[in-house]
Amino acid sequence: MKLKLTVNGKAVESEVDPRLLLVDYIRDKLSLTGTHIGCDTSNCGACTILVKFPWSNKFVSVKSCTMFAVQAEGAEIKTVEGLSDEKLHPIQKAFWENHALQCGYCTPGFIMQAYAFLQENPKPTSEDVRRGISGNLCRCTGYQNIVKAIIQASKEMEAK
Amino acid sequence: MAVTTIFGARVKRKEDPRLITGQGTYVADITPPGTVYISFLRAPYAHALIKSIDTSRAVAHRGVIAVYTGKDFKGKIGPVPTGWPITTEPPIKIPEYYPIPWDKVRYQGEPVAAVVAEDRYIAKDALELIEVDYEPLKAVVNQEEAVKQGAPQLYDTIPNNTSFAWHLQGGDIEKAFEKADRIIKQRLVNHRLQPTPMENRAVLSIYNKGTGDFTIYATCQAPHIHRLLLSSMMQVPENKIRVIAPDVGGGFGSKIPVYGIDAVVGIVSREVGRPVKYVEERSENYLATTHGRDHIQYVELAAKNDGTVIGLKVTSYANLGAYLSTASPGVPTYLFGLMLSGAYRLEAVDCKVYGVLTNTAPVDAYRGAGRPEATYLIERMMDILAMELGKDPAEVRRINFIRKEEFPYTVCVGLQYDSGDYERTLERALELSEYSKWREMQPKLREQGRLVGIGISSYVEMCGLGPSRAVRGTGFALGLYESATVRIHPSGKVSVYTGTSPHGQGEETTFAQIVAEELGVPVEDVEVVHGDTSAIPWGMGTYGSRTTPVGGGAIALASRKVVEKGRKIASSVLEVSETDLFFERGKYYVKGAPSKALTIQEVALLSYQSDKLPEGMEPGLESTTFYDPANFTFPFGTHICIAEVDKETGSVKILRYVAVDDCGRQINPLIVEGQVHGGIAQGIAQALYEYAVYNEEGTLLTSSLTEYAVPTAMEIPEIITDSTVTPSPHNPLGVKGVGETGTIAATPAVVNAVVDALSHLGIKHIDMPLTSEKVWRAIREHSSK
Numbered sequence: 018m019k020l021k022l023t024v025n026g027k028a029v030e031s032e033v034d035p036r037l038l039l040v041d042y043i044r045d046k047l048s049l050t051g052t053h054i055g056c057d058t059s060n061c062g063a064c065t066i067l068v069k070f071p072w073s074n075k076f077v078s079v080k081s082c083t084m085f086a087v088q089a090e091g092a093e094i095k096t097v098e099g100l101s102d103e104k105l106h107p108i109q110k111a112f113w114e115n116h117a118l119q120c121g122y123c124t125p126g127f128i129m130q131a132y133a134f135l136q137e138n139p140k141p142t143s144e145d146v147r148r149g150i151s152g153n154l155c156r157c158t159g160y161q162n163i164v165k166a167i168i169q170a171s172k173e174m175e176a177k
Numbered sequence: 178m179a180v181t182t183i184f185g186a187r188v189k190r191k192e193d194p195r196l197i198t199g200q201g202t203y204v205a206d207i208t209p210p211g212t213v214y215i216s217f218l219r220a221p222y223a224h225a226l227i228k229s230i231d232t233s234r235a236v237a238h239r240g241v242i243a244v245y246t247g248k249d250f251k252g253k254i255g256p257v258p259t260g261w262p263i264t265t266e267p268p269i270k271i272p273e274y275y276p277i278p279w280d281k282v283r284y285q286g287e288p289v290a291a292v293v294a295e296d297r298y299i300a301k302d303a304l305e306l307i308e309v310d311y312e313p314l315k316a317v318v319n320q321e322e323a324v325k326q327g328a329p330q331l332y333d334t335i336p337n338n339t340s341f342a343w344h345l346q347g348g349d350i351e352k353a354f355e356k357a358d359r360i361i362k363q364r365l366v367n368h369r370l371q372p373t374p375m376e377n378r379a380v381l382s383i384y385n386k387g388t389g390d391f392t393i394y395a396t397c398q399a400p401h402i403h404r405l406l407l408s409s410m411m412q413v414p415e416n417k418i419r420v421i422a423p424d425v426g427g428g429f430g431s432k433i434p435v436y437g438i439d440a441v442v443g444i445v446s447r448e449v450g451r452p453v454k455y456v457e458e459r460s461e462n463y464l465a466t467t468h469g470r471d472h473i474q475y476v477e478l479a480a481k482n483d484g485t486v487i488g489l490k491v492t493s494y495a496n497l498g499a500y501l502s503t504a505s506p507g508v509p510t511y512l513f514g515l516m517l518s519g520a521y522r523l524e525a526v527d528c529k530v531y532g533v534l535t536n537t538a539p540v541d542a543y544r545g546a547g548r549p550e551a552t553y554l555i556e557r558m559m560d561i562l563a564m565e566l567g568k569d570p571a572e573v574r575r576i577n578f579i580r581k582e583e584f585p586y587t588v589c590v591g592l593q594y595d596s597g598d599y600e601r602t603l604e605r606a607l608e609l610s611e612y613s614k615w616r617e618m619q620p621k622l623r624e625q626g627r628l629v630g631i632g633i634s635s636y637v638e639m640c641g642l643g644p645s646r647a648v649r650g651t652g653f654a655l656g657l658y659e660s661a662t663v664r665i666h667p668s669g670k671v672s673v674y675t676g677t678s679p680h681g682q683g684e685e686t687t688f689a690q691i692v693a694e695e696l697g698v699p700v701e702d703v704e705v706v707h708g709d710t711s712a713i714p715w716g717m718g719t720y721g722s723r724t725t726p727v728g729g730g731a732i733a734l735a736s737r738k739v740v741e742k743g744r745k746i747a748s749s750v751l752e753v754s755e756t757d758l759f760f761e762r763g764k765y766y767v768k769g770a771p772s773k774a775l776t777i778q779e780v781a782l783l784s785y786q787s788d789k790l791p792e793g794m795e796p797g798l799e800s801t802t803f804y805d806p807a808n809f810t811f812p813f814g815t816h817i818c819i820a821e822v823d824k825e826t827g828s829v830k831i832l833r834y835v836a837v838d839d840c841g842r843q844i845n846p847l848i849v850e851g852q853v854h855g856g857i858a859q860g861i862a863q864a865l866y867e868y869a870v871y872n873e874e875g876t877l878l879t880s881s882l883t884e885y886a887v888p889t890a891m892e893i894p895e896i897i898t899d900s901t902v903t904p905s906p907h908n909p910l911g912v913k914g915v916g917e918t919g920t921i922a923a924t925p926a927v928v929n930a931v932v933d934a935l936s937h938l939g940i941k942h943i944d945m946p947l948t949s950e951k952v953w954r955a956i957r958e959h960s961s962k
Contacts, residue, residue, distance in 0.1 A: 036298065045208070049199070050199070050203075050206035051201070052199070053205075053376070053426070055377070056881065056882045057458050057460070057881075058881045058882055058883050060882035097198065098199040105198070112197050113190070113193045113194070116189075116847045116850070119427070119683065119851060119855060120374070120375065120424075120426045120427040121192070121193070121426070121681070122201075122374075122375040122376040122424075123375045123426075124196055125199050143895070147890040147891050148891065150889075150890050151891045152889075153889075154882070154887050154889060155375070155890075156373055156374060156375050156429070156859070156887065157855045158851060159854035159855045159856075159893050159919075160858070160893050161854045161893075161895060161896055
């Protein structure tokens with residue numbers, strides 16, 4: 018099937034199998050390997066990306082293993098590779114400064130989820146953040162520094 | 178000028194910029210041109226004879242390149258070796274462990290056939306076309322059942338499914354028990370866990386037909402050990418195999434073992450003449466990648482009425498799974514039994530361990546490996562003793578601690594603990610947790626219907642594995658030294674090559690800090706290289722909290738040798754004797770004439786120009802060192818958990834968690850805290866949530882993240898950390914290691930808190946995980962009495 022969409026600001030056209038998962042499309046066809054696979058059952062959130070569907074004007078976070086590539090027809094998607102240009106996004110910067118990652122495998126998913134969460138909750142408490150990221154699993158950090166980083170990012174983004 | 182130091186600074190990690198921008202390289206991210214994919218058909222039964230396999234329909238499927246069964250590799254791939262065939266009498270019985278069996282499967286998920294195809298989707302389709310005729314056999318999954326007469330037998334050659342009976346004795350156990358006022362008996366279950374690194378295992382093998390070389394990318398914790406064992410299985414010399422562990426997404430012990438599948442991927446890449454890639458799915462990771470823990474222990478503690486503990490008898494049944502994985506025999510024996518004294522002055526320990534084979538996935542190291550089991554045992558027993566004597570559990574610990582002035586202290590089983598001040602961490606943790614306030618409040622809260630408990634865990638762990646003489650004596654196949662090369666390039670930039678293989682622990686940063694400190698160069702100028710057998714002379718890898726004490730020790734010693742060589746060059750160039758030079762902050766100064774100086778980076782260039790070198794000296798400025806530690810290191814500390822149990826639902830909420838750890842000198846406190854946080858989260862997870870469950874037929878009921886309860890940010894509390902610093906005299910840096918502290922300390926702290934909350938009901942113990950249901954049932958049973 019023909020697939021047309023926008024990925025990290027660029028128009029992309031591909032021929033794909035209807036059964037191809039969006040995450041495999043992103044990783045294997047577009048070689049954007051920053052989006053990871055951790056569970057295949059939509060529990061872990063390592064594959065979280067942002068999708069702006071044709072009928073909407075804002076990005077929502079999506080576990081890209083739960084969508085077929087063809088369901089992204091006409092959509093705009095943003096992966097971790099498209100989050101920053103030369104300068105780090107405040108969320109990335111806060112993750113770095115707060116040691117919010119260790120092995121880094123879950124990190125792109127957390128960063129994308131944090132992006133979607135902060136869009137809706139610009140001034141969150143720690144408790145809000147914990148609820149907001151509870152669809153993503155991290156095995157290394159115990160979450161404490163991730164929560165801290167997202168709070169710091171929220172403050173920086175508010176100040177802008 | 179104020180003296181600042183990079184050793185001890187909260188430096189932001191050097192590995193992060195690539196990982197936060199999606200530029201990390203994990204094995205699954207690498208796809209050379211022409212790559213094909215391999216998938217494995219896995220047995221649905223835990224115990225069955227393979228009568229026949231029909232692969233014809235799969236072979237004919239479009240896009241399929243090859244299909245293999247176990248028979249195809251007979252004679253071509255050797256068995257998976259055990260790296261730690263422990264010393265016992267009678268000798269350990271090691272079952273033959275082939276990557277793909279052809280006659281019998283012994284755990285659910287064991288591979289029986291493989292499909293190589295143009296893409297993963299096709300490979301998966303073709304797996305469904307393979308027909309296997311099985312004759313199911315009765316399975317046994319529980320180790321106590323497996324050793325009974327009449328239990329299903331996994332092997333004809335291993336009676337009672339018992340691979341080994343191991344016995345450790347220290348001190349006079351009979352005398353200790355004779356002296357006791359009371360003997361406390363308890364059965365403890367340290368249940369099975371699924372390590373769950375977020376990245377599943379993956380292997381990519383590229384065979385070069387021209388040279389006969391294999392390049393194998395693998396998610397592993399010890400690339401050189403991987404290469405050695407692959408060489409044995411693939412029957413290819415080591416120097417024709419290069420193993421690379423690129424970015425690895427966590428391991429927690431489950432990526433130490435070498436898996437039979439890895440050798441299959443290698444051999445198949447030669448057979449099909451194209452790069453072959455295997456990426457495990459989470460369900461496969463849960464079915465077939467090693468599990469952890471799974472001990473059933475019978476414990477007897479001999480004590481005096483004043484709270485003094487004297488002796489400990491333990492009989493433990495360790496479930497090893499269906500085969501012996503790389504390190505598995507050593508984990509429930511040496512890494513467990515040797516640590517049973519904990520932080521206390523026990524006079525005698527007697528420990529028997531039965532290593533039992535069952536129809537379950539192989540069990541190997543999981544973060545802490547043996548030491549969490551020992552700590553849980555002794556720390557639970559200390560609390561049960563305190564409860565029986567009606568004493569404060571803090572006081573019972575205090576009176577039994579090895580005292581600060583007694584170090585180095587040799588415990589009854591023969592280990593020599595390096596240094597410590599156990600009481601100080603306890604006092605600090607009591608203070609930070611507001612222990613006395615909670616103790617006072619506890620009865621009042623109970624009156625209000627609130628069940629709040631306080632749990633203490635004072636631990637000591639054995640890290641920095643390990644001195645080769647000691648580990649070789651246990652049957653470990655190799656020594657446990659570590660290698661390091663420190664090379665200053667002509668430009669003055671530094672490359673450091675380590676035989677450890679960090680996968681999240683941050684040593685690209687901490688090792689750069691060590692070298693920056695030793696050589697006096699900017700940390701930005703130091704690049705740490707790891708995880709490539711072609712770049713690094715030799716290495717034993719990352720596990721057992723050994724990376725910093727042993728790998729870091731090697732790096733410090735190599736750096737010091739570089740400084741010494743540089744001194745000789747500087748003395749030749751500056752035309753002064755070596756004794757007239759002093760080295761400080763990266764510069765060789767002439768004593769009495771401080772303006773006459775050379776930086777080590779300038780000396781590096783001179784060393785490559787080589788015309789000004791002292792007579793007979795070889796060019797270049799580098800050193801390779803193998804460092805074999807004189808002893809283990811023994812980090813310690815106290816964790817305190819305050820937890821509330823909802824008496825209506827049995828659910829547990831952690832109200833406060835305090836960790837006071839002493840890992841010796843800290844290179845980067847930011848990273849130390851991160852290790853502590855993550856370990857505690859896993860320790861809490863074992864205490865409250867996670868449990869790998871097999872039913873009686875040997876079907877894994879927790880085969881996806883939907884069933885296996887890894888906690889989210891909602892379950893893990895904010896952790897209060899603090900530390901004391903007692904340097905280890907056993908290594909060049911005074912460091913002790915901190916990677917496993919959290920899982921070792923947290924589990925008993927949490928269980929002690931929950932049991933303490935319920936102690937007024939007469940509840941003495943509940944086996945983990947303390948799920949709402951289990952706690953609720955315990956409350957109900959005891960309330961109705």
